[in-house]
Amino acid sequence: MDRIDRAILKALQADGRITTLELAAKVNLSPTATADRVKRLTREGYIEGYHARLSAEKLDLGLLVFVEVKLDRTTPDVFDHFATAVRRASEVMECHMVAGGFDYLIKARVSDMNAYRAFLSDSLLSLPGVRETHTYAVMEEVKNTDLLPL
Known part of the structure; x- marks a missing residue:
């Protein structure tokens, strides 16, 4: 991974819909060389996919909560069942x-x-092995990003 690969990743991370031509101009490479690098970075697992970032507010999903979960036992089978259910x-x-x-x-x-409250009672508390939960409702999102520091 060199500085050009990092520049490509940074640009794609900021705008996954950027054209190869625009990306090539940003990183000072030919479009063919840029496309080849993007393919390699994808093949090697640096790029896991592309998605649209949706508005939670517009989709009536405005309440963000963090929940601490304590299990009644910390054994591999309880962890596995919990993980399967939460997915x-x-x-x-x-x-x-x-x-x-x-x-x-x-x-x-x-x-x-x-x-x-319905999610907590119907889903979370019914998950395998859940003993206790503590909920933190978000009053304000100060920073929300999935951009990695490159």
Whole structure:
């Protein structure tokens, strides 16, 4: 990975819809060489895909919550069952196993507090092995990005 590869990744990360011609101009390469590098970066797993960033507010998913989850047992089978179940919950945007005072940190989006209460009781608390949860409702998103520092 050289500085041109990093420049390509940075440009694509900022605008996944940039044309090869525009990208080539940004990184000072020919369009063919740029396209070849993008193909290689994709093949090698640096580029995992492209997507549109949607407005949660416009789609009536304005409430963002973080939930700490403690499991009743920390055994491989409980972890596996929990992970399988949480992957099926469409409200869950991210779920991370963490070290510390709880087992998982979940990031979820729902329409409002009533929808969250239903999600908590119908989905989260019914997940395998869940003993306890602590919820943090987001009052203001100060920074929300998926751009990696390159």
